[in-house]
Amino acid sequence: NERYEPQAIEGKWQTRWEEAGVFRAGMRPGAPKKYILEMLPYPSGKMHMGHVRNYLIGDVYARYFQMKGYDVLHPMGWDAFGLPAENAAIKDGVHPAVRTQENITSFKEEIRSLGYCYDWAREVNTSQPEYYRWNQWFFIQMLERGLVYRRFSKVNWCTGCLTVIANEQVKDGTCERCDSPVLDKEMPEWAFRITKYSQVLLDGLDTLKEWPERITSMQRNWIGRSEGAEADFAVQGSGEKIRVFTTRIDTVFGCTYVVLAPDHKLVAKVTAPERQAEVSAFVAKMAATSKTDRLAEGAVKEGVFTGAYALNPFTGQPVPIWIANFVLSDYGTGAVMSVPAHDERDFDFARKYGLPVKPVVQPASGEKLPAGEALEAAFTEDGVLSDSGEFSGQASAEARRRLSAKLEAEGRGKATVTYRQKDWGFSRQRYWGTPIPIVYCEKCDPDRRGIPVPVEQLPVRLPEIDTQAVLTGKGEPPLAKVASWVNTTCPRCGGPARREAETMDTFVDSCWYFARYLSPRYAEAPFDAAEARRWLPVDVYVGGPEHAVMHLLYFRFWTRVMKELGLSPVDEPVKRLVTQGIVNGSDGRKMSKRWGNVVAPATIVKKYGADTARAYVMFAGPPERDFDWSDAQVEGAFRFLKRVWTLAVSHESVAGTVYTGPFEGKALEIRRAAHKCLKRVGEAIERLSFNTAIAGIMEYLNALQALGTAETPAEKAAMAEAIRVLAVVLTPFTPHIADEVAEAYGAKAFTVQEAWPDFDPALVVDDEIPYAVQVNGKLRAEIKVSAEASEADVRAVAEADERVKAAMAGKALRKFVFVPKRLVNFVVG
Ligand code: ANZ
Numbered sequence: 001n002e003r004y005e006p007q008a009i010e011g012k013w014q015t016r017w018e019e020a021g022v023f024r025a026g027m028r029p030g031a032p033k034k035y036i037l038e039m040l041p042y043p044s045g046k047m048h049m050g051h052v053r054n055y056l057i058g059d060v061y062a063r064y065f066q067m068k069g070y071d072v073l074h075p076m077g078w079d080a081f082g083l084p085a086e087n088a089a090i091k092d093g094v095h096p097a098v099r100t101q102e103n104i105t106s107f108k109e110e111i112r113s114l115g116y117c118y119d120w121a122r123e124v125n126t127s128q129p130e131y132y133r134w135n136q137w138f139f140i141q142m143l144e145r146g147l148v149y150r151r152f153s154k155v156n157w158c159t160g161c162l163t164v165i166a167n168e169q170v171k172d173g174t175c176e177r178c179d180s181p182v183l184d185k186e187m188p189e190w191a192f193r194i195t196k197y198s199q200v201l202l203d204g205l206d207t208l209k210e211w212p213e214r215i216t217s218m219q220r221n222w223i224g225r226s227e228g229a230e231a232d233f234a235v236q237g238s239g240e241k242i243r244v245f246t247t248r249i250d251t252v253f254g255c256t257y258v259v260l261a262p263d264h265k266l267v268a269k270v271t272a273p274e275r276q277a278e279v280s281a282f283v284a285k286m287a288a289t290s291k292t293d294r295l296a297e298g299a300v301k302e303g304v305f306t307g308a309y310a311l312n313p314f315t316g317q318p319v320p321i322w323i324a325n326f327v328l329s330d331y332g333t334g335a336v337m338s339v340p341a342h343d344e345r346d347f348d349f350a351r352k353y354g355l356p357v358k359p360v361v362q363p364a365s366g367e368k369l370p371a372g373e374a375l376e377a378a379f380t381e382d383g384v385l386s387d388s389g390e391f392s393g394q395a396s397a398e399a400r401r402r403l404s405a406k407l408e409a410e411g412r413g414k415a416t417v418t419y420r421q422k423d424w425g426f427s428r429q430r431y432w433g434t435p436i437p438i439v440y441c442e443k444c445d446p447d448r449r450g451i452p453v454p455v456e457q458l459p460v461r462l463p464e465i466d467t468q469a470v471l472t473g474k475g476e477p478p479l480a481k482v483a484s485w486v487n488t489t490c491p492r493c494g495g496p497a498r499r500e501a502e503t504m505d506t507f508v509d510s511c512w513y514f515a516r517y518l519s520p521r522y523a524e525a526p527f528d529a530a531e532a533r534r535w536l537p538v539d540v541y542v543g544g545p546e547h548a549v550m551h552l553l554y555f556r557f558w559t560r561v562m563k564e565l566g567l568s569p570v571d572e573p574v575k576r577l578v579t580q581g582i583v584n585g586s587d588g589r590k591m592s593k594r595w596g597n598v599v600a601p602a603t604i605v606k607k608y609g610a611d612t613a614r615a616y617v618m619f620a621g622p623p624e625r626d627f628d629w630s631d632a633q634v635e636g637a638f639r640f641l642k643r644v645w646t647l648a649v650s651h652e653s654v655a656g657t658v659y660t661g662p663f664e665g666k667a668l669e670i671r672r673a674a675h676k677c678l679k680r681v682g683e684a685i686e687r688l689s690f691n692t693a694i695a696g697i698m699e700y701l702n703a704l705q706a707l708g709t710a711e712t713p714a715e716k717a718a719m720a721e722a723i724r725v726l727a728v729v730l731t732p733f734t735p736h737i738a739d740e741v742a743e744a745y746g747a748k749a750f751t752v753q754e755a756w757p758d759f760d761p762a763l764v765v766d767d768e769i770p771y772a773v774q775v776n777g778k779l780r781a782e783i784k785v786s787a788e789a790s791e792a793d794v795r796a797v798a799e800a801d802e803r804v805k806a807a808m809a810g811k812a813l814r815k816f817v818f819v820p821k822r823l824v825n826f827v828v829g
C-alpha cells in the first residue's frame with residue numbers, strides 16, 4: 001500500500017501478537033529476567049491520557065528488554081473492588097459486579113487498541129474469590145502474629161445518614177451530604193500494626209537508590225521519627241503523674257505550664273471543682289471539632305486552666321496545668337511541657353493567656369536573650385543552657401543526653417523514639433470489598449474480640465444480594481442487612497454466630513497483587529514461592545506520585561510480612577520507581593470534565609491510529625515531567641510516521657539485496673547512520689529518556705532521506721539493513737508500523753522477537769579524523785574515529801576491521817605504532 005493507513009494494519013498486528021502469545025513471560029528460562037509493572041487500574045470504563053502514558057512507559061521498556069533477550073514479565077490486572085462501583089449501584093441499582101465487569105471489558109478493549117504488550121494469561125481481578133480469599137488468608141496469618149488487631153477509634157458519625165463519614169465530608173460539624181449534625185463516635189475497627197515496622201520501613205528507604213527522592217522523603221516525613229524524652233510531672237496534691245513527651249528536654253528548666261489534650265484521661269481527675277464547668281464546656285467543644293480543623297493553618301490557639309498544678313521533675317517547682325486545642329491525644333503521650341521561650345506555639349499561647357516566659361537556652365553566638373516578658377519571639381534553636389542548675393553551660397545535645405539519663409536513673413522518664421505514623425485502620429462499612437473472615441459468638445467470645453474463620457473454610461464469599469434493598473448508602477454496613485449471610489455458626493461451638501459485616505480497605509488488594517501475577521491461578525498459597533525467587537523484586541514500577549504514602553508504603557510493609565511468612569525472599573517490592581507526570585489539556589490545566597479540556601485516547605486512536613498516539617505521548621516529554629496536550633504535535637507525530645512509511649515503500653526494491661562488502665562512500669554513510677541510531681536509541685531507552693530516543697529516530701529518518709536513493713549493490717544492502725534498523729528502533733514505540741515495515745523487508749518473526757542488534761563500535765565513532773591503518777607498513781584500511789578517541793579506542797576500532805584482521809591472521813603482534821591524528825601501524829611477524 002502506497003499510503004500510510006494505520007487503521008488498516010493495527011488491528012491485524014494486535015491479533016497476530018495475541019494469537020502467537022508473543023508477550024508470554026517465563027518462556028526463556030535461562031535468560032535474565034525483567035519484571036516491569038504499572039500500577040493496576042481501577043476499571044472506570046474509559047481510559048484517560050494518564051493511563052495511556054503510564055502504561056506506555058512500562059510498555060516501551062518491556063518491549064526493549066524483550067528484544068535485548070530478557071525473559072520479560074509485564075502483566076496487567078484490575079483493582080476491581082471499591083467505592084465508585086458501589087456508589088453507582090446506590091444511584092442506579094446496578095450490581096457492582098455487573099458494572100465492574102462491563103468496565104473491565106471496555107477498558108481492556110481500549111488497552112488492546114493501543115497495542116500494549118501484556119501477558120494476559122496472568123490477568124488478575126481483585127474482586128474474584130480466587131484472589132480475595134488470599135486477602136483473608138493474610139488477615140488470619142497476621143492476626144495470629146499480632147499484626148492485625150481490633151481497636152476502638154473515634155469516627156465521624158452522621159446522625160442523618162447513620163453512617164461513618166470521612167473528615168473531608170464534615171463541614172462545620174455537619175454532614176456535607178445531608179446537613180445533619182456529625183458526632184464523634186467510638187467504633188470498633190480492625191487495624192494493621194504497621195507501626196511495628198516504622199523503623200524497618202524507614203531504614204529500607206536508604207536502600208531504595210532508584211526511587212525518586214521526592215517519594216522517599218515523603219515517606220520519611222510520613223513515618224516521622226523523632227527522638228525525644230518522656231518525663232513525669234507529679235500532680236500537686238494527688239498521686240497522679242502526667243507523663244509528657246518532648247523533643248527538647250534540654251528546655252525543661254524553662255517549662256512554665258503543662259498542657260493536656262482535652263480528651264486526656266487525667267483531665268477529669270485533676271480539674272479543680274471550681275473550674276469544672278468551664279473545663280467540661282471546652283472538652284465538649286473540642287469533641288465536636290474535627291482534628292483537621294483543630295490543627296488547620298492559622299487555627300486560633302485556645303485553652304483553659306484546670307485549676308491544678310504539676311511539679312517540674314528537675315526543679316520541683318509547681319506549674320499550672322492547662323488543656324488546649326493544639327495538643328492531640330494520639331501523639332506522644334497526649335501531654336506537653338510548655339516552654340514559651342523556646343517554642344513558637346507555646347510562646348503565642350503564653351502571650352494570649354499571660355503565662356510566664358523563661359529563657360533557658362542561650363544562642364551559641366554568646367549573645368544573651370532578654371529575660372522573661374521582654375523576649376519578642378521564641379528562640380527555637382539549640383544553644384547553651386542557662387538557669388538550668390547543674391546542666392547550665394552544657395550544649396543542648398549533650399544536655400539532652402544527660403537529662404534523659406538522669407530521668408531514667410530515677411525512674412521518672414526515659415529517652416524515647418516516637419513515630420508519627422499510625423496503625424492502618426482498614427475495616428470499611430462497604431459491600432464491594434473483601435469480607436473480613438471473622439465471626440462473633442456470644443458464648444465463646446463475650447468480649448466480641450472476634451473468632452477467625454478457619455483457613456480451610458476460606459474464602460468467605462460475598463453473598464448475592466438484592467442490590468436495591470442492600471445498597472442504600474444508609475444505616476448499618478450493607479452486609480449486616482443480608483440475614484442469610486451474616487447469621488452463621490460458630491467455628492468453635494457450632495452455636496449461632498454473626499459474621500463481621502465490614503469489608504477490607506481496597507489498599508489491602510494492591511498490597512500484594514504484584515506477587516499474584518507470578519502464579520495467578522496458584523491454589524496452595526497466595527503465590528508460588530519458587531516463582532517469587534525467579535521474579536521478585538519488580539525491576540521497574542510505574543505509577544502516579546499521588547500514591548507516595550499510602551499504596552507505596554503499604555505494599556512495602558506487606559512485602560516485609562510476606563518475607564516473614566516465608567513466601568518471598570525480598571525485603572523491598574520494587575527496585576526502580578518511576579512516577580509519571582500529568583498530562584494537561586492544551587490550556588495547561590489538568591485534563592478534567594470540569595475544564596472541558598479532556599482528550600479521549602479513543603478519539604486519537606480512531607483519527608490517527610495507536611502508533612501516532614504512542615509516539616506523541618512518548619515524545620512529549622520525559623516520563624516524570626508534566627506536559628500540555630498539543631494537537632499540532634499529534635499531527636507532527638502522524639506526519640513523522642507517514643514519512644517512515646513513504647521511505648520504506650520507496651526503497652522496497654532493496655529488500656533482500658545480498659552483498660557482503662566492503663562498504664564505502666554513501667553505503668558506509670548509511671551504515672554509520674544506522675549503527676549510531678541503534679546506540680543512541682538503546683542508551684536513551686535504558687535511561688528512560690524516551691523523548692530523546694524518539695528525537696534520535698527522527699534525526700535518523702532525516703539522515704536516510706538526505707542520502708537519497710540507493711544505487712549500487714553496496715548502497716542497496718546498506719539501505720535494506722538501515723530500514724530493518726528503523727523497524728527495530730521503532731518497535732518499542734510504534735510497534736504496528738514497525739512490524740508492517742519489517743515484514744515488507746522480509747522479516748520472518750515479529751520485530752519484538754528479533755534481537756536488538758549490537759551496534760558496531762567502528763561505525764558509531766564520529767567522523768572527524770581519518771586514520772590510515774597499516775600492517776607492516778602496508779595500507780590495509782582507512783578508519784574514522786572521533787577526535788576525542790584515545791589511542792586504545794583507535795586501536796580497538798582498527799583491530800576490529802575485517803581487512804586488518806585478515807592481514808594479521810595467524811601472526812603475533814610485535815609492535816604497535818600510533819601517530820596521533822594520522823595513522824596506526826601493526827608490526828607483526
Ligand atoms: C517541650 C518543647 C520545648 C517542645 C521546645 C518543643 C520545643 P515532633 O518533633 O513533631 O515530634 N508535643 C508533644 N506531644 C504533643 C501532642 N500530643 N500534641 C501536640 N504537640 C505535642 O514534636 C514534638 C514536640 O511537640 C514536643 O516537644 C512537644 O513540645 C510537642 F522548645 O516539648 B516540645
Ligand code: ZN
Pocket residue numbers: 441442443444445490491492493494495497
Ligand atoms: Zn461459639
